[in-house]
Amino acid sequence: MGRIKTKPKVSSLVLTVVALIIGITCIFPFIFMISTSFKFNAYVFEFPVRLIPKPLNVANYPELFSGKYYFGRWYFNSVFAMFVTIVLKIPICGMAAYSLARLKYKGRNLIFILLMTTLMFPNDFKVIPQYVVFSALHLTNTVWSVTANMIFEFFLVFLLRQFFINIPMELTEAAKIDGYGHVAIFYKIILPLAKPALATMLIFTFTWQWNDFQSPFIFINDTKKQLLTVGIASFASLRASNYTLQMAGTTIGLVPAFLVFLALQKYFIEGLAAGAVKG
Amino acid sequence: MKKTSFLTANRRESITGYVFILPYLIGCVIVNFLPMIMVVLISFTNMKYVTLRISNIKFVGFRNYDRVFHDHQFWMSMLRTLYYSAVYIPLILVVGLALALLINSKIYCRNGIRTLIFIPYVSNIVAVAIVWNIMYSYNNGIINMTLKNFGVKNPPMWLVGNTGIVIPSIVIVHVWVSVALFFMTYLAALQDIPEQLYEAARIDGASKTQSFFRITIPMLSTTNFLLLITAIITSMQNFSIVTNLTKGGPGDASTTQSIYTYNEAITYKHMNTGSSQIVIMMIILLAITLIQKRGQKKWEE
Numbered sequence: 220m221g222r223i224k225t226k227p228k229v230s231s232l233v234l235t236v237v238a239l240i241i242g243i244t245c246i247f248p249f250i251f252m253i254s255t256s257f258k259f260n261a262y263v264f265e266f267p268v269r270l271i272p273k274p275l276n277v278a279n280y281p282e283l284f285s286g287k288y289y290f291g292r293w294y295f296n297s298v299f300a301m302f303v304t305i306v307l308k309i310p311i312c313g314m315a316a317y318s319l320a321r322l323k324y325k326g327r328n329l330i331f332i333l334l335m336t337t338l339m340f341p342n343d344f345k346v347i348p349q350y351v352v353f354s355a356l357h358l359t360n361t362v363w364s365v366t367a368n369m370i371f372e373f374f375l376v377f378l379l380r381q382f383f384i385n386i387p388m389e390l391t392e393a394a395k396i397d398g399y400g401h402v403a404i405f406y407k408i409i410l411p412l413a414k415p416a417l418a419t420m421l422i423f424t425f426t427w428q429w430n431d432f433q434s435p436f437i438f439i440n441d442t443k444k445q446l447l448t449v450g451i452a453s454f455a456s457l458r459a460s461n462y463t464l465q466m467a468g469t470t471i472g473l474v475p476a477f478l479v480f481l482a483l484q485k486y487f488i489e490g491l492a493a494g495a496v497k498g
Numbered sequence: 499m500k501k502t503s504f505l506t507a508n509r510r511e512s513i514t515g516y517v518f519i520l521p522y523l524i525g526c527v528i529v530n531f532l533p534m535i536m537v538v539l540i541s542f543t544n545m546k547y548v549t550l551r552i553s554n555i556k557f558v559g560f561r562n563y564d565r566v567f568h569d570h571q572f573w574m575s576m577l578r579t580l581y582y583s584a585v586y587i588p589l590i591l592v593v594g595l596a597l598a599l600l601i602n603s604k605i606y607c608r609n610g611i612r613t614l615i616f617i618p619y620v621s622n623i624v625a626v627a628i629v630w631n632i633m634y635s636y637n638n639g640i641i642n643m644t645l646k647n648f649g650v651k652n653p654p655m656w657l658v659g660n661t662g663i664v665i666p667s668i669v670i671v672h673v674w675v676s677v678a679l680f681f682m683t684y685l686a687a688l689q690d691i692p693e694q695l696y697e698a699a700r701i702d703g704a705s706k707t708q709s710f711f712r713i714t715i716p717m718l719s720t721t722n723f724l725l726l727i728t729a730i731i732t733s734m735q736n737f738s739i740v741t742n743l744t745k746g747g748p749g750d751a752s753t754t755q756s757i758y759t760y761n762e763a764i765t766y767k768h769m770n771t772g773s774s775q776i777v778i779m780m781i782i783l784l785a786i787t788l789i790q791k792r793g794q795k796k797w798e799e
Contacts (some may be wrong), residue, residue, distance in 0.1 A: 231606065235607070236560075238608075241615070242610075242614030243614070245614050255632070314519070314522070315519050315523075316683075321792075334526065340530075343535075343736070344780060345536070347759065348776065350548070351769065352536055367525065369779055371526045371529045373526070376522070400514075432624060432738045465628055466629070469625035472508045472516065472624070474620050476621065477621070481622040484616070491525075491683075492686045
């Protein structure tokens, strides 16, 4: 018995070390990024790599916001686009999911199937067609062009619909007897129950919107209106040799997504698992 | 009396249903359906760039398609996409499964390590590309310096090499960024396999390798199939990562179909032929989806 007990412990220890090495490999580029952002350019390619910079350079971060670049502007634009997306996506998609899950009307299944087909075409195929429509509607270079894709994305509506379906129908029936209308049932009964699903929706929306490169890259060509992701990319190609300043920029760009992920990772992982089951 | 009130309740439910779906539906039509319809229409015209002066636009039948079919560069870009997928798909499935098996085994601080694996997934592609570009640097990047330290005389050119090496280099970064989804799906599937199966096998004297190949792999077949389709589609979604890592270069060594079509339609202002390319890709994607549907039925049987 004792032998069996100690044996898994040793193998567990070995496997933990292997897993830890892999985990560190996963985040090494980010550690390297942060450490480089505190170096002088002459030390970027030093080998072996010094993760604690010596000599230390703290001038990069103030420089980014010094007004020489549009960095603060891009940051503001990204935050603003995020605000618009969340404020519109949560009610619009919440209502749509509720309608598809819990209200009966003619044509509902047809609408659902039509919306499902939008999942089939990945963004790479959609952006150029969208460019056509957005240019014709004069939506390029506006906040709508970089938020519309995220607001009307269907995957999260689908997840929310699944969640709504699983809430017992008796709740609605009981509320009706109490004299509630459909709108009141939605706001006062269903939405409060759906908090975990809404949290999943929120964190995915945040991550995807904050990290989106493609929409701003294609729909925005005015530097002042650019979002942070594309802004950093253009900034990097203009200052190709100033690696440490680029690293400071990318680090600041990553912070919000990392913080939100660490705070809400439970919902993130649950959402991913739920989506994966469906495919 | 009773019957009419029942009817109005039904009507009220219908009206609420339509009103609730309407804002989403309008947006979805503008964002998804209208663009697709426009692109199909444009692919049959001589429209070079987006304009509302419709008087100059003529229908030209299949001429754009004819041009695309005879465009050697387009087929080269398709081949590069194919190569990209051929490297990406097996790699992401194997790495995803290996990570899931590792995390599913008896290890310490499992959740902490799982979080580390997720970090690349929630980062943005611009940051990833900038830091990997520095690490991949041919002369003095950390990867080649390490290889040289281990005695490798001619380390790879990575992102500045020819097609043979530049595409796998991009794929490595792509796998690193996107593996969390595959890892998580495999992990969920592994945790769904009933523990009794392994116990029964152990009682019957099966070795660990035997139960892996006789229980784990067959139990994962649905997941494998699902992730295979996801991998195919993810591998075709390479516009952002290629743009940021190499811009399709050096030369056109990493100009995949998505980059080529973007250049054609937007950079060179050939919206018509660009649209034909998109329609061709849409048809290919449709075919993949149909195969998926048939395959799904087969698995479910």
